[in-house]
Amino acid sequence: MRRSLELVGLSALPLAVLGVFFVLPVSGMxxxxxxxxxxxxxxxxxxxxxxxxxxxxxWFTVWSSTVATLLAVLLGxxxxxxxxxxxxxxxxxxxSLLLVPFVxxxxxxxxxxxxxxxxxxxxxxxxLDGSAVAIVAGLVFFNxxxxxxxxxxxxxxLDPRPAEAAAALGAGPAHVFRTVTLPALxxxxxxxxxxxxxxxxxxxxxxxxxxxxxxxxxETEIYLLTTNLLDLQAAAALSILQLLAITALLVVAGRLRAxxxxxxxxxxxxxxxxxxxxxxxxxxxxxxxxxxxAPVAALVAGSLRVGDTWSLGNYRALTGEGSQHALLASxxxxxxxxxxxxxxxxxxxxxxxxLVTVVVTRRSRTRGExxxxxxxxxxxxxxxxxxxxxxxxGFLITLDRPPLDLRDSPLLVPIAQALVALPLVVRxxxxxxGGIDDRQRQAAASLGAGxxxxxxxxxxxxxWRPLTAAAGFAFAVSLGEFGATSFxxxxxxxxxxxxxxxxxxxxxAMNYGMALAAxxxxxxxxxxxxxxxxxxxxxxxxxx
Amino acid sequence: xxxxxxxxxxxxxxxLALAATGCSTIGDGSSDGEPSAGPGGTPTRVVxxxxxxxVLPKPLIRQFEQQSGYDLVVRASGDxxxxxxxxxxxxxxxxxxxxxxxxxxxxxxALDEGVFxxxxxxxxxxxxxxxxxxxxxxDLTPIxxxxxxxxxxxxxxxxxxxxxxxxxxxxxxxxxxxxxxxPGAATSSPGMAFLLTTIAAYGEDGWQDYWARLMDNGAKxxxxxxxxYEVDFTQGGGQGDRPIVLSYDSSPAFTVSDxxxxxxxxxxxxxxxVEYAGVLAGAANPDGAEELVDFLLGPDVQSxxxxxxxxxxxxxxxxxxxxWARFAQQPSEPYEVDPASISEHRDDWLREWSDVTSR
Numbered sequence: 001m002r003r004s005l006e007l008v009g010l011s012a013l014p015l016a017v018l019g020v021f022f023v024l025p026v027s028g029m030x031x032x033x034x035x036x037x038x039x040x041x042x043x044x045x046x047x048x049x050x051x052x053x054x055x056x057x058x059w060f061t062v063w064s065s066t067v068a069t070l071l072a073v074l075l076g077x078x079x080x081x082x083x084x085x086x087x088x089x090x091x092x093x094x095x096s097l098l099l100v101p102f103v104x105x106x107x108x109x110x111x112x113x114x115x116x117x118x119x120x121x122x123x124x125x126x127x128l129d130g131s132a133v134a135i136v137a138g139l140v141f142f143n144x145x146x147x148x149x150x151x152x153x154x155x156x157x158l159d160p161r162p163a164e165a166a167a168a169l170g171a172g173p174a175h176v177f178r179t180v181t182l183p184a185l186x187x188x189x190x191x192x193x194x195x196x197x198x199x200x201x202x203x204x205x206x207x208x209x210x211x212x213x214x215x216x217x218x219e220t221e222i223y224l225l226t227t228n229l230l231d232l233q234a235a236a237a238l239s240i241l242q243l244l245a246i247t248a249l250l251v252v253a254g255r256l257r258a259x260x261x262x263x264x265x266x267x268x269x270x271x272x273x274x275x276x277x278x279x280x281x282x283x284x285x286x287x288x289x290x291x292x293x294a295p296v297a298a299l300v301a302g303s304l305r306v307g308d309t310w311s312l313g314n315y316r317a318l319t320g321e322g323s324q325h326a327l328l329a330s331x332x333x334x335x336x337x338x339x340x341x342x343x344x345x346x347x348x349x350x351x352x353x354x355l356v357t358v359v360v361t362r363r364s365r366t367r368g369e370x371x372x373x374x375x376x377x378x379x380x381x382x383x384x385x386x387x388x389x390x391x392x393x394g395f396l397i398t399l400d401r402p403p404l405d406l407r408d409s410p411l412l413v414p415i416a417q418a419l420v421a422l423p424l425v426v427r428x429x430x431x432x433x434g435g436i437d438d439r440q441r442q443a444a445a446s447l448g449a450g451x452x453x454x455x456x457x458x459x460x461x462x463x464w465r466p467l468t469a470a471a472g473f474a475f476a477v478s479l480g481e482f483g484a485t486s487f488x489x490x491x492x493x494x495x496x497x498x499x500x501x502x503x504x505x506x507x508x509a510m511n512y513g514m515a516l517a518a519x520x521x522x523x524x525x526x527x528x529x530x531x532x533x534x535x536x537x538x539x540x541x542x543x544x
Numbered sequence: 545x546x547x548x549x550x551x552x553x554x555x556x557x558x559x560l561a562l563a564a565t566g567c568s569t570i571g572d573g574s575s576d577g578e579p580s581a582g583p584g585g586t587p588t589r590v591v592x593x594x595x596x597x598x599v600l601p602k603p604l605i606r607q608f609e610q611q612s613g614y615d616l617v618v619r620a621s622g623d624x625x626x627x628x629x630x631x632x633x634x635x636x637x638x639x640x641x642x643x644x645x646x647x648x649x650x651x652x653x654a655l656d657e658g659v660f661x662x663x664x665x666x667x668x669x670x671x672x673x674x675x676x677x678x679x680x681x682x683d684l685t686p687i688x689x690x691x692x693x694x695x696x697x698x699x700x701x702x703x704x705x706x707x708x709x710x711x712x713x714x715x716x717x718x719x720x721x722x723x724x725x726x727p728g729a730a731t732s733s734p735g736m737a738f739l740l741t742t743i744a745a746y747g748e749d750g751w752q753d754y755w756a757r758l759m760d761n762g763a764k765x766x767x768x769x770x771x772x773y774e775v776d777f778t779q780g781g782g783q784g785d786r787p788i789v790l791s792y793d794s795s796p797a798f799t800v801s802d803x804x805x806x807x808x809x810x811x812x813x814x815x816x817x818v819e820y821a822g823v824l825a826g827a828a829n830p831d832g833a834e835e836l837v838d839f840l841l842g843p844d845v846q847s848x849x850x851x852x853x854x855x856x857x858x859x860x861x862x863x864x865x866x867x868w869a870r871f872a873q874q875p876s877e878p879y880e881v882d883p884a885s886i887s888e889h890r891d892d893w894l895r896e897w898s899d900v901t902s903r
Contacts, residue, residue: 107770110771111774111775111782114775114782115782119786209766213730213731213902220731224894226629228894229891230653302781393629393630393633396633397633408619504770505769506597506854507791507795508798512780512781512782
């Protein structure tokens with residue numbers, strides 16, 4: 001009885017937030033689609049699902065996201081190993097740099113990519129512009145950081161002794177990896193992969209910009225149907241399809257994640273320096289740096305060009321509102337707004353994320369209890385899988401009257417961003433917290449510690465590192481978020497990505513340069529914040 | 545593990561960051577906290593709902609607030625399509641008092657749904673021609689216009705000793721193979737305008753064939769205007785290699801150096817987009833709303849339009865900025881498609897267009 005009360009108590013707040021800001025708006029929007037002239041008409045929705053175009057779109061979404069996720073995992077794992085299990089000069093800087101793509105506005109990345117692979121670009125001979133390969137490369141570019149960071153956080157706290165024992169007993173490195181390391185990392189890998197898949201499946205700008213309109217995904221289709229055609233029936237059909245597909249994915253991921261003995265022993269040792277045997281790591285890191293670095297370098301170079309000369313003029317122009325250029329706000333103001341919003345979104349998603357994680361990872365006594373916890377786990381992943389426009393229009397039509405008259409509230413933006421970041425936070429925390437041996441908590445309790453004290457001495461030290469990783473993610477997601485932010489009302493205070501879109505969407509050589517410069521500022525800010533977060537440590541980590 | 549003093553250098557950094565950003569948006573003085581009505585229920589503010597591209601210089605906002613005595617709250621988000629659909633979905637319980645930015649390609653949808661209340665604002669000289677055909681009640685007031693036209697890079701054509709194209713037909717001429725880039729109709733508002741140009745030029749049954757010829761001649765499609773102009777166009781921000789691009793009639797005013805523009809707009813390939821303002825049905829402050837519509841038509845806002853929003857004013861007597869007056873020519877007879885017809889066929893046309901272009 002006490003346990004179920006505790007379960008309900010801890011999950012009440014996250015559930016209420018999810019209910020008001022996700023379930024209500026999305027169901028409001030979907031039910032609009034089911035109503036034809038005020039009557040309930042499910043036939044129309046079903047008819048949409050039978051269209052050949054819908055099947056084509058669904059198939060493209062599934063295969064491109066799957067390939068991109070596999071590539072991100074394959075490339076990300078060795079990099080995570082090098083950056084989190086090896087010690088060398090500059091690894092912190094590298095870690096924060098690799099998170100940069102995560103916040104770059106898609107429109108700018110699209111431009112940077114196409115400067116490289118377009119017909120006239122240095123890689124133009126590859127003929128990648130407008131191909132599915134370009135889309136997949138773009139998806140990997142954006143998401144490889146998720147694998148590196150989420151798996152890296154788990155790998156860092158993995159006890160190296162079992163692997164060393166296996167090696168001492170004569171197992172080769174590949175054998176050790178397959179039989180010892182991989183099983184221990186599986187929850188983290190599956191977690192990261194499912195998040196990456198969701199991000200890929202709902203990618204919008206990448207598919208349109210790099211695919212040259214030849215490809216459409218479920219997400220781009222919903223966008224077109226909702227914002228351009230106002231065909232809510234078809235949009236509802238696709239939203240339901242999206243939700244079903246994601247639910248299926250989550251069930252599969254949940255199965256794959258479960259390991260018989262999830263207890264993680266945590267490592268306390270200083271990592272060694274890279275050795276010659278680490279060459280696969282070095283190769284993969286080189287590849288990822290190339291993939292991430294080339295477009296970013298193109299971006300930086302572009303931002304330093306004014307006319308035919310090198311100059312800092314674009315950067316100088318960012319600080320003023322400029323009589324010549326129709327800036328929405330000076331980029332410095334916009335950056336301040338972005339940072340403020342990101343602080344809010346971060347604390348919101350972290351507090352909700354910790355609550356959800358605690359609820360989800362507690363050992364269940366009964367099968368029903370385990371089901372309930374598993375259901376909650378999946379529920380909080382859903383916001384990642386639903387189109388931002390569905391959510392945005394849903395806000396307008398459902399949050400419009402007291403007591404929920406919130407559609408003009410300035411808090412909607414950080415809340416929407418927090419919802420997008422929440423699955424990342426949860427997926428980063430769950431593998432670690434789930435890996436704590438429950439006997440430690442029982443021991444603490446039998447020594448007289450109350451629930452809070454137990455949490456502070458057992459759970460918190462283990463969670464600290466993934467918590468900082470998660471905070472970094474949430475902050476980065478918020479800084480770079482465009483879809484929901486652009487959709488929700490702003491009042492004189494646009495965020496930096498919105499200013500960037502505005503700049504790049506209007507003629508004038510200066511506007512283009514300033515958009516690139518503002519993107520570099522956004523990227524640099526993110527990297528610096530990540531670097532600072534990365535240096536945060538609590539002394540008690542690994543104290544026992 | 546790291547001892548606690550590893551944290552020490554961070555303390556001032558974090559403190560600085562938090563101070564610089566004012567910590568968070570919560571508790572920020574936002575206008576939502578203010579009462580929307582004064583004593584006796586008289587409204588104290590006007591809420592303008594508009595799209596992301598709306599920019600009005602701050603002094604003009606202050607001027608309106610002083611003249612009218614109302615606070616002006618601007619809620620800008622999304623593009624013209626999103627704006628229209630928002631208005632349709634929230635009709636009866638509007639998001640504000642005035643909407644600005646619904647254009648002639650989306651206006652019929654909003655009119656059919658009864659989003660606006662009639663207001664017959666006195667129009668300045670020359671603005672009458674921009675009225676929306678079919679808007680007999682005068683729900684909508686034209687505020688600005690800009691034409692979507694094919695642009696060419698004159699320096700490129702001079703360097704290659706080739707006469708630049710002039711007409712839509714020229715674009716399908718093998719002379720100009722692989723030279724044209726345009727944003728797609730499904731994902732971009734100028735792209736949609738170009739599709740409408742071709743529908744007006746070749747008829748409802750002939751445009752499909754034209755697009756097939758265009759694609760056979762190597763026309764390139766991009767997602768948005770910035771992809772076409774900034775990446776692929778030879779005079780854009782990057783290193784593009786296509787000298788013909790879809791853009792606006794005002795674009796040549798932005799490629800000026802040494803007193804000459806390196807690009808020009810082909811004035812026989814244009815579709816005119818007009819943006820409207822309207823008082824929303826069920827507005828909390830209809831009087832303030834009407835006052836704001838009048839203000840948008842006034843000479844101060846009208847003359848600020850080119851520099852702040854890249855569009856032409858509807859007031860013919862307003863003086864244009866120097867660069868515009870010299871280099872931005874407007875088409876005298878742009879192509880037109882009946883707004884009601886756009887509203888009715890948008891879905892079919894876009895589907896057919898997608899089929900033709902992805903063949």
